[in-house]
Amino acid sequence: MLEQELNAYWKTVVDTIQDGLMVLDEEGTIISVNKALETITKYSQKELIGKPCTVLQCDICQIARGKKGKDWCLLFRTGSFNMRKCTLIRKDGSSVHVIKNASLLRDAHGHVMGAVETVTDVTEMVEKDTQIEIFRRELKSEDSFQGILGVSAKMQSVFELVTNAALSDAPVLILGESGTGKDLVAQAIHTISQRKRNPFVKVSCAALTESLLESELFGHVKGAYTGAYRSRKGRFQAAEGGSIFLDEIGDLPLSTQVKLLRVLEESVVERVGDNLSIHVDVRVISATNKNLKERVDQGAFRDDLFYRVNVIPIFLPPLRERPEDIPLLAKSFFRKIGLKSGSKAKGISNEVMRIFMEYPWPGNVRELKSAFEYALICCGESLIRPHHLPPRFHQAKIVGGRAKQASVSREEIKRQDLVNALELTRGNRSEAARILGVSRVTVWNRMKRFGVDIKTKIHS
DSSP states (O other), X not given: OOHHHHHHHHHHHHHHOSSEEEEEETXXXXXXEOHHHHHHHOOOHHHXXXXXXXXXXXXXXXXXXXXXXXXXXXXXXXXXXXXXXXXXXXXXXXEEEEEEEEEEEEOTTSOEEEXXXXXXXXXXXXXXXXXXXXXXXXXXXXXXXXXXXXXXXXXXXXXXXXXXXXXXXXXXXXXXXXXXXXXXXXXXXXXXXXXXXXXXXXXXXXXXXXXXXXXXXXXXXXXXXXXXXXXXXXXXXXXXXXXXXXXXXXXXXXXXXXXXXXXXXXXXXXXXXXXXXEEOOOEEEEEESSOHHHHHHTTSSOHHHHHHHTSEEEEOOOGGGOGGGHHHHHHHHHHHHHHHHTOOOOEEXXXXXXXXXXXXXTXXXXXXXXXXXXXXXXXXXXXXXXXXXXXXXXXXXXXXXXXXXXXXXXXXXXXXXXXHHHHHTTTOHHHHHHHHTSOHHHHHHHHHHHTXXXXXXXXX
16 A cells, blocks of 8 residues: 555544544644544544643643743653543543553654644543442441441440350351341351351252252252252252351241251251261351241241250341431442442432431331332432332321331232332342342242232233
8 A cells, every 4th residue: 555545544544543642733732633532522623623732631731841932741851651540621521531641753853743642531440440449448337347237236236246156156046027137147157257268158948949948958869859860969068167047947847947956966967868977067047037936836946946046146126226227228228229320319318318217117128228229210310309219108107206107017018019129120030139139039939929910010
């Protein structure tokens, strides 16, 4: 290709480059820019050419004029600079983070003719770094204990008990209503224990059928039942040297309770279809939202197992009994969910915070989190206001300075939350489970229990 042909195509080549490019004369006047620079700065080519480069208000521009007034910046003394992080101001007044490279242009005799600069827009990277730093500060919050927020006296007592429980290998039973954060407490006990470098295995006792649950917990041998094409280790073996978290242990079938009792007493498991005892070294942490003593009285839970799992009981108070923690939790959820969703909301209105302080929170911390998931999807304003909250908050009546749900049972609240989550996610059960803070299996079970049909709800 001839030189004149190259020159003819040079403009096309320059405008294809994704980085902004700017050519300056020796006095710092812009004489040429490419399309990428127009996009980055929001200035048109006509608005930039003939103007001094200071129009972009670079925050690292260092004026160092020479005696004759020609040298317009430090570049003309150093000859070049590379990978300099700086901020430019766009035409609309907004700032843009860029990486700048620059070099002098010389003629055939070595005389300086001007300079060329390239800028790479790194605004998105800077924003992500900022988000990471915010999350890091959240984790290091003085009001946080192993990721659990709480300044109330009740939560401080819980944190102290968790710390003491972590020093022991005795079984722990975490008690509390649904949504109080029992899984976080279980994780905290493991994390600050001597077993922290070994596995932490979770099992939901209510999410699996009786036959599957035994296989999950204790494993099975090949041919133990139809479909058992190969031998498989159970969760207890998978947790060797670490901790196993048995969530919703109150729903454990009686037949499985017998086998669990043997694990606690003898530290051995037997896989389904096998009579060989396998020794395991596992710390057992259980949790339930049921009254296990009542379950024992009803014959639904073995009393000997109850006393084995209830060696160190830890009771998590419901959110309505620790209102001083509500503002702290609300602001934390707002920041975390807001960053993740990219919401435009900048804060929480005083009216919303008042509603939160007076609401009875039957779903506890999980319900507060789901309220923000909902509100930040609905909110297109700078503040979250009452009309952005889920419908149940508008159905609450104020009685004696506290909100009281008007003739609505906890089951009805769960049903309404399920419907709201499915409508928000257009029937996506996995996303609905994330919003509700439960497993996909739990969403499916609640749909069957409450007779909720996706097609009916989405298209009604």
